[in-house]
Amino acid sequence: MDNIKSEIASLKDEVINLRRDFHMHPELGFKEVRTAQIVENYLKALGLDVKTGVAKTGVVGLLKGKEKGKTILLRADMDALPIEEMNDIPYKSINKGVMHACGHDGHTAMLLVAAKVLSHHRDEIKGNIKFVFQPSEEKDPGGAIKMIEEGVMDNPSVDKAYGLHLGNMIPVGIIGIKPGIFTAEADEFSLKITGKGGHGAYPHLSIDPVVISSHIVLALQTIASREIDPINPIVVTIGKIHSGDVFNVIPESAELLGTVRTLSKDIAKTIPEKIERISKNIAKAFRGNAELDYQFGYPPLINDSDETKFVKSIAERVVGKEKVIDVPTSMGGEDMAYFLEKVPGAFYWLGSQNKAKGLDKPHHSAYFNFDEDALPIGVEMHTRIALNALK
Numbered sequence: 001m002d003n004i005k006s007e008i009a010s011l012k013d014e015v016i017n018l019r020r021d022f023h024m025h026p027e028l029g030f031k032e033v034r035t036a037q038i039v040e041n042y043l044k045a046l047g048l049d050v051k052t053g054v055a056k057t058g059v060v061g062l063l064k065g066k067e068k069g070k071t072i073l074l075r076a077d078m079d080a081l082p083i084e085e086m087n088d089i090p091y092k093s094i095n096k097g098v099m100h101a102c103g104h105d106g107h108t109a110m111l112l113v114a115a116k117v118l119s120h121h122r123d124e125i126k127g128n129i130k131f132v133f134q135p136s137e138e139k140d141p142g143g144a145i146k147m148i149e150e151g152v153m154d155n156p157s158v159d160k161a162y163g164l165h166l167g168n169m170i171p172v173g174i175i176g177i178k179p180g181i182f183t184a185e186a187d188e189f190s191l192k193i194t195g196k197g198g199h200g201a202y203p204h205l206s207i208d209p210v211v212i213s214s215h216i217v218l219a220l221q222t223i224a225s226r227e228i229d230p231i232n233p234i235v236v237t238i239g240k241i242h243s244g245d246v247f248n249v250i251p252e253s254a255e256l257l258g259t260v261r262t263l264s265k266d267i268a269k270t271i272p273e274k275i276e277r278i279s280k281n282i283a284k285a286f287r288g289n290a291e292l293d294y295q296f297g298y299p300p301l302i303n304d305s306d307e308t309k310f311v312k313s314i315a316e317r318v319v320g321k322e323k324v325i326d327v328p329t330s331m332g333g334e335d336m337a338y339f340l341e342k343v344p345g346a347f348y349w350l351g352s353q354n355k356a357k358g359l360d361k362p363h364h365s366a367y368f369n370f371d372e373d374a375l376p377i378g379v380e381m382h383t384r385i386a387l388n389a390l391k
Helices: 005-008 013-023 034-043 104-119 141-147 209-229 265-285 307-318 337-342 376-388
Strands: 049-054 060-063 067-077 126-136 162-169 175-177 180-183 185-194 234-242 253-262 289-298 301-303 322-325 345-353
Touching: 005 104, 005 376, 013 034, 013 104, 013 337, 013 376, 034 060, 034 104, 034 126, 067 104, 067 337, 104 126, 104 162, 104 185, 104 322, 104 376, 126 141, 141 337, 162 175, 162 307, 162 337, 162 376, 175 307, 180 253, 180 265, 185 209, 185 265, 209 234, 209 253, 209 265, 234 265, 253 265, 301 307, 301 337, 301 345, 307 345, 307 376, 337 345, 345 376
Parallel strands: 067 126, 067 162, 162 345, 175 322
Antiparallel strands: 049 060, 060 126, 175 345, 180 301, 185 253, 185 289, 234 253
């Protein structure tokens, strides 16, 4: 195993080139056809058993070790976001309105090259490694639950699962992890507010859904401030409001789209009633009506305590003890949570920020880009986690 770092260093150009190719050709969730084809061809060239079309566009490669043993799962997500890229880079997205703005291009490239390195060490492997290339992490219901439903955890049965996410909030060269709740539950809801349309000059003859919506947006914040114990974090965000088409007409209806983030499934279950009660009663007070559609999303991602210690020990070996940090729980959502509901494992942040290079824009920004020096670190993490987990 001592030659692994130098072996990965020799593949740095390859992992960067793969990442840039994926970045230039981004594809939305469940439409990752080109990406999946490249993944399939790459894994087959390594001599792995490859299954395609899992959850539409997912790909699974199975590496069988020299001896029988346990099976671990390493996961990467492949999908991009519906964002028009604003970066001026040679590998800028050529697909209009679609962009890798969250690092999934890097995730896919790192796991592919890790599969290559591990295939060179199959005689050292006691057991199996499943390389899971998942579609559609960004949009609930995502690809993880669908892959599980289609048997990705079986034949052979998975014992442990691991994953990473590039993190532009953490400097490159640093790895962040914590036991317990790592990311929040991420739910989605819509509200349809119905009033009575009319002329903007005669508001008394109408029922204004815009005014009703405005009161609802403000009132929903009292869920966090007045209805949930302050020691339990919760976020209620309205991300979109649409109503009307012209300046001088009171519209008939309005639509609000939002998200709720919590760290507790029990709390999450109580939120639809609160949103519906507040919205309906405010709408009624203004002579209108509110209808709620609430979708429970990804559950909280929970890192197993022992597996977190294990990943932390590997990270200390890869980047040094001083560069492995404890991180706070993120209110973001992540459907790796479904894999970790089934088996013990851990998920961690791979630092990718470099302010000196201007690579510090937030995830989901049209200017998002990351320091590619993170890529070999991620490859080494995947490789050493796999080899050590199967000892």
